[in-house]
Amino acid sequence: MSTPSQAEVRRSIAAAGTIVVKVGSSSLTQPSGHLDPAKLDALAAALAQVRLMGGRVVLVSSGAIAAGFGPLGFDSRPADVATQQATAAVGQGLLMARYETAFGRFGIRVGQILITAEDTIRATQYRNVQRTLDRLLDLGVVPIINENDSLASNEIRFGDNDRLSALIANLVRAEALVLLTDVDALYTAPPSQPGSHRVEYVPNVIDALGDITVSGSGSKVGTGGMVTKLEAARVAAVSGIPTVLTCAANAGPAMMGDPVGTVFAPVKARGSSRRLWIGFAAEPRGSIMVDAGAAKAIRGGRASLLAAGALEARGDFSAGDPVWIDDEAGTHLARGLAGFDSEEIPQMLGRNTAQLKRFLGPEYAHPLVHRDNLVLV
Numbered sequence: 001m002s003t004p005s006q007a008e009v010r011r012s013i014a015a016a017g018t019i020v021v022k023v024g025s026s027s028l029t030q031p032s033g034h035l036d037p038a039k040l041d042a043l044a045a046a047l048a049q050v051r052l053m054g055g056r057v058v059l060v061s062s063g064a065i066a067a068g069f070g071p072l073g074f075d076s077r078p079a080d081v082a083t084q085q086a087t088a089a090v091g092q093g094l095l096m097a098r099y100e101t102a103f104g105r106f107g108i109r110v111g112q113i114l115i116t117a118e119d120t121i122r123a124t125q126y127r128n129v130q131r132t133l134d135r136l137l138d139l140g141v142v143p144i145i146n147e148n149d150s151l152a153s154n155e156i157r158f159g160d161n162d163r164l165s166a167l168i169a170n171l172v173r174a175e176a177l178v179l180l181t182d183v184d185a186l187y188t189a190p191p192s193q194p195g196s197h198r199v200e201y202v203p204n205v206i207d208a209l210g211d212i213t214v215s216g217s218g219s220k221v222g223t224g225g226m227v228t229k230l231e232a233a234r235v236a237a238v239s240g241i242p243t244v245l246t247c248a249a250n251a252g253p254a255m256m257g258d259p260v261g262t263v264f265a266p267v268k269a270r271g272s273s274r275r276l277w278i279g280f281a282a283e284p285r286g287s288i289m290v291d292a293g294a295a296k297a298i299r300g301g302r303a304s305l306l307a308a309g310a311l312e313a314r315g316d317f318s319a320g321d322p323v324w325i326d327d328e329a330g331t332h333l334a335r336g337l338a339g340f341d342s343e344e345i346p347q348m349l350g351r352n353t354a355q356l357k358r359f360l361g362p363e364y365a366h367p368l369v370h371r372d373n374l375v376l377v
């Protein structure tokens with residue numbers, strides 16, 4: 001794929017029929033960290049313009065914890081997970097009530113979807129989320145998505161919504177991803193550092209990462225900082241989706257293709273959305289080590305991982321969980337969804353399909369990781 005010019009990428013964003021917009025906590029809050037209704041109203045107005053012109057708009061909104069801690073009587077965002085989860089349970093409802101009113105002024109309905117990394121990596125759940133989002137968009141609704149903070153397990157939560165937004169863009173086959181934050185663009189170094197300057201265009205986010213210094217969140221409420229935003233832009237780019245990153249006040253101009261913020265060109269033509277989801281959705285729960293023959297077959301692409309070529313399963317995982325597939329040196333070859341629980345695998349190791357059927361039964365005569373559920377890394 002040849003690299004498009006900045007103007008071409010901006011034009012493609014302006015022409016996008018389906019657009020995913022992610023807004024961070026820092027863009028929806030006052031300096032104290034409390035939710036700022038005026039900022040939320042301004043964002044809803046900008047998105048409503050796109051929706052009313054026929055665009056399909058998905059909003060990935062953070063802000064549940066920001067919306068919840070004030071009403072619960074806390075002075076600042078809680079630090080421990082249990083209180084954050086309880087605060088999000090209170091704040092999410094308040095946040096949605098604000099959005100309902102804000103979009104309602106334009107006659108637009110909103111629908112809430114809360115997602116955990118855990119329940120979206122399974123094929124059935126993935127299709128379920130996809131079908132619901134497609135239907136909501138067909139109905140003209142603006143889906144508003146957040147991580148299901150109250151239920152997310154600490155080990156595999158997204159934590160920030162940046163990566164989640166890129167996965168959603170992939171899932172709804174969006175033509176543009178818009179990341180709204182509290183800085184107007186990506187800078188060559190954190191904006192507080194003297195001499196840092198705005199990056200207008202990133203033709204290849206994978207190559208560009210080495211030239212830019214990024215740090216975590218600069219605000220009291222944001223989570224991932226620029227690190228997770230670049231990761232989101234990378235996931236979008238390899239999904240064939242352009243990204244624009246800017247501040248919430250620039251949302252309208254950014255979606256119109258005006259020269260604000262930073263744009264990231266897609267680096268690949270669109271791939272299968274489900275495979276990308278497997279590749280990026282969640283941290284693997286364990287690994288399966290394979291012998292040299294299986295490693296070669298996996299590296300060649302299009303091969304399932306058979307028990308005959310597997311040497312060891314590490315970690316505690318269930319069928320359907322993401323796992324690494326490693327060679328004997330421990331190098332990651334691929335990520336995939338395990339076909340069996342980790343405790344079932346030791347008895348299967350090294351056995352061919354006929355042996356699995358004879359000794360363990362026909363339900364074991366299947367790949368440890370099917371090729372449709374496997375992505376090379």
Ligand SMILES: Nc1ncnc2c1ncn2[C@@H]1O[C@H](COP(=O)(O)OP(=O)(O)O)[C@@H](O)[C@H]1O
Pocket residue numbers: 023024025026027160180181182183185186187188189190191212213214215216217218219221222223224225226227
């Ligand atoms: N190279 C960089 N360019 C721009 N911002 C950066 C950079 N490195 C770190 N940052 C910080 O990232 C912050 C945005 O991330 P974050 O606070 O997590 O926002 P959000 O709540 O929108 O997700 C900015 O306020 C800025 O301080």
Ligand SMILES: N[C@@H](CCC(=O)OP(=O)(O)O)C(=O)O
Pocket residue numbers: 023024025026061062063064065066088146147149159160161162221222223224225
């Ligand atoms: N899901 C959390 C988002 C956490 C968060 O702060 O994310 P972000 O502001 O996008 O870095 C919430 O709604 O409060």
